[in-house]
Amino acid sequence: MKATVTYTCSSCGATSPQMLGRCPVCGEWGTFVEEVSVAEKSKGVRQRSDSKVQKLQDVSVQEDQRLDMHCAELNRVLGGGLVPGSLVLLGGEPGIGKSTLALQVLMQLGATTTLYASGEESVKQIKLRSERIAGNPENLYIVAETSLEKILEHAKALKPEIVVVDSIQTIGTEAIEATIGSLSQVRECAARILQFAKETNTPFIIVGHITKEGSLAGPKVLEHIVDTVLQFEGDQHYMYRVLRAQKNRFGSTSEIGIFEMQQDGLREVTNPSELLLSSNREGLSGISIAVAVEGVRPLLIEVQALTSSAAYGTPQRSSTGFDSRRLNMLLAVLEKRIGFKLLQKDVFLNIAGGLRVNDPAIDLAVLVAVLSSSMDIALPTDCCMTGEVGLAGEIRPVNRIDQRISEARKLGFSRILIPAGQKHQPVKGIQIVEVARVTEAVRLLFKQS
Numbered sequence: 403m404k405a406t407v408t409y410t411c412s413s414c415g416a417t418s419p420q421m422l423g424r425c426p427v428c429g430e431w432g433t434f435v436e437e438v439s440v441a442e443k444s445k446g447v448r449q450r451s452d453s454k455v456q457k458l459q460d461v462s463v464q465e466d467q468r469l470d471m472h473c474a475e476l477n478r479v480l481g482g483g484l485v486p487g488s489l490v491l492l493g494g495e496p497g498i499g500k501s502t503l504a505l506q507v508l509m510q511l512g513a514t515t516t517l518y519a520s521g522e523e524s525v526k527q528i529k530l531r532s533e534r535i536a537g538n539p540e541n542l543y544i545v546a547e548t549s550l551e552k553i554l555e556h557a558k559a560l561k562p563e564i565v566v567v568d569s570i571q572t573i574g575t576e577a578i579e580a581t582i583g584s585l586s587q588v589r590e591c592a593a594r595i596l597q598f599a600k601e602t603n604t605p606f607i608i609v610g611h612i613t614k615e616g617s618l619a620g621p622k623v624l625e626h627i628v629d630t631v632l633q634f635e636g637d638q639h640y641m642y643r644v645l646r647a648q649k650n651r652f653g654s655t656s657e658i659g660i661f662e663m664q665q666d667g668l669r670e671v672t673n674p675s676e677l678l679l680s681s682n683r684e685g686l687s688g689i690s691i692a693v694a695v696e697g698v699r700p701l702l703i704e705v706q707a708l709t710s711s712a713a714y715g716t717p718q719r720s721s722t723g724f725d726s727r728r729l730n731m732l733l734a735v736l737e738k739r740i741g742f743k744l745l746q747k748d749v750f751l752n753i754a755g756g757l758r759v760n761d762p763a764i765d766l767a768v769l770v771a772v773l774s775s776s777m778d779i780a781l782p783t784d785c786c787m788t789g790e791v792g793l794a795g796e797i798r799p800v801n802r803i804d805q806r807i808s809e810a811r812k813l814g815f816s817r818i819l820i821p822a823g824q825k826h827q828p829v830k831g832i833q834i835v836e837v838a839r840v841t842e843a844v845r846l847l848f849k850q851s
Contacts, residue, residue, distance in 0.1 A: 409434045410585050437586045469563065469605065472510040475661060475670045476503075479632060479645050481653015484564065487603040488652065489596050491570075491625065493610045494634035499643055499663055500609050502531065503634060504566045506667045509537030516541065517562040521548040521572030535667040548582060550575040550591050554598050562604065567595065569609040570624075592627045625649060636663075640756025642677075643668065644696075658697040675702040675813055678755040683783050688775030691786040692767030693806040693818065694759050700802065700809035702786060704754035705764060707771035709747045717746060723753030724768065725760070732769055732791060739795030740841060742773065763800040765791035766819065769840060770847060779848055786810050787819035787843070795840045799824040807834060819843055 409418045412435055414428040424431050468483025477483050484490070494500045501523070508516040509532060516539075520528060528544050543560060547553050550573050557565050567573060574582035575590055592608070599606045610624070625631050629651045636643040645659035660671040671677060679702055683689050688707045693700060712718070721729045729751055736742050749772060753759050766789040774781050788806050789797040799821045800806070810818045811832040820826065822838035837843040 408437050410437050412585060415585075415589070435585060437580060437584055469514075471507055472512070473507055473670065474672070475645065475659030476507060478657050479647050479653075479659045480630065481647075481650060481657070484605045484607075485629070485652045486605055487599050488605050488629040489592075489599050489627070490605070490607045490630040490632060491610050491628040492607055492632045492634060493612050495612055495638075497638055498634055498636060499661075499668060500634050501568050502535070502663075503645075503661070503668055504568060504607060504609060505531060506535050506537065508542050508564065508566060509535060509539045511539070511542075511564070513540050514564065515560065515562045516543070517557055517560055517565045518542065518544045518568070519553045519556070519566065519573075520544070520546055520568045522568060534665070548573050550594060554594070557598070557604065558602070561602075565604060565606045567606060567608045569611060571611055588624060589627075592624050596627055635758075637756040642671070642674070642755055642757060644757065646697075654698075656697040658699060675700075675809060678703050678757070679813070680704060680754065683780075685780050687778045687780045688771055690767040690771040690774065690781055691815070692764035693786055693788040693810055694761040694764050695800075695802050695806065696759070696761065698802070698805075700805045701757075702809060702813055702815075703757060703759060703764070705767045705771045706752045706754055707768070707775045708750040709744065709772060709776040712746050712748050717744070718748040718750070720749070721751040723756065723758045724751055724764075728762075728765075729768065731793070732765055733772070735791060735793060735795055735840070736769055736772065739839075740773075740844060742776070744772075744776070747776065761800075762790040763788045763806075765789065766797060766840070766843060770843065773844060773848070777848070781847055782817070784814075784816040785819070785847065786815045786817075789819065789821045789837070789843075791840060797821045797837055797839060797843065804829075807832065819846070 409421050411425040411428065411433045413430045413433045414425060416425055416427040418434065422434050425433055468485055470483050471477050492500055492504060505518060508518055524546050525544055545556055553567065570588055570591060571583045573591055574587045575594060578586055578590055580586045595606050595608065630647065631649040633646045633648050634643060641663050643661040643663055647655045647657060649655065660674045661668040662671050690705045692703050692705050694703055719726060719730055733744055733749060737744060751768060766787050769791060770781065788800055790800055792798050803820060803824055803826045807818055807826060807829050811829055815832060817833040817835060819835050819837050822836040826834065
């Protein structure tokens with residue numbers, strides 16, 4: 403069969419017979435890459451022929467039987483465990499700990515028969531990694547292979563309960579004439595793995611790399627093929643890792659799992675608030691405590707701010723773990739509504755612990771931390787706060803206020819600032835102070851400091 407060349411958009415998967423600068427489907431620029439056409443017709447995922455029309459009210463729904471992964475954080479993100487026959491895509495930056503997480507989870511399953519297929523490491527490297535994790539697996543089988551057909555043959559003969567493929571970009575199938583890691587290879591391998599998983603009711607976890615832009619490498623259709631997309635993120639210079647579900651057909655995408663990277667593997671963090679807060683805040687300016695919610699889990703995080711005189715005329719605005727554009731907006735509110743001038747000062751903001759927080763409820767803590775640093779006045783160590791700041795300087799209501807208050811009380815805080823007028827349940831042991839505007843919060847905090 404004569405091979406032909408096509409061009410595929412790496413963003414949406416659209417194809418074209420010629421190279422295009424801009425994709426006509428998704429509108430992205432410079433995303434078309436050259437691919438060799440399929441050498442033989444791919445079977446793909448087998449279509450079902452036993453479909454029938456039935457009433458929605460006549461359909462009986464039974465709860466899926468899930469496999470316990472013996473990892474509370476992973477079970478939480480998956481929605482209670484791994485569903486048999488499902489296909490899970492685990493993505494993350496190089497060196498963030500994807501392979502460690504996948505291997506460690508299999509090692510914790512004990513007597514469960516599992517298969518770990520690696521196209522990146524040899525069996526000796528996998529053995530060394532397992533010794534560092536210090537697990538004691540009974541029925542964990544490993545194989546170093548890049549051929550999809552051989553991996554599926556091993557899985558068919560072994561009949562494992564869980565299979566991990568590390569990574570999808572390093573394996574290839576003989577069905578198409580394309581280099582390993584190309585868009586067509588990744589798409590075809592994912593489709594064949596999905597077909598095998600559904601036919602044998604075997605769950606697969608495939609590891610995937612991400613691009614420099616932060617998206618999963620390979621065609622966008624890869625995320626549509628799989629049942630669940632998990633993103634493993636964090637800063638390599640910090641010990642904390644966050645596992646998020648970007649897509650989950652069998653559960654919620656609002657849950658997160660938090661891990662701590664150690665020399666002997668990943669440790670589950672059941673109460674991250676205690677680790678994210680430093681114990682020596684007494685007398686330090688520029689530090690405030692915000693009550694944020696990541697997914698459905700309340701977290702107390704430490705917001706650090708530093709203001710200094712601009713050395714080169716144009717002041718700098720830098721933030722780590724927080725949206726820099728939102729920081730600029732909050733600084734404008736600070737200047738307009740409170741009358742605090744920061745035109746000739748550099749402002750640096752950092753979320754302690756290397757976390758990236760998108761919850762707008764930490765706006766109030768950001769403003770207070772900037773003021774504390776600029777005035778060089780330390781805030782009370784027994785006080786935390788939560789509230790979104792509007793452009794008029796008002797403090798807007800936030801979600802899950804009762805969970806935020808309970809988390810603050812559990813960690814020993816005696817006072818919390820919340821938006822005025824928001825309904826909440828009374829909690830013993832903590833003073834709940836309602837503030838309607840930023841000026842009220844500033845007057846209250848710095849008057850009693």
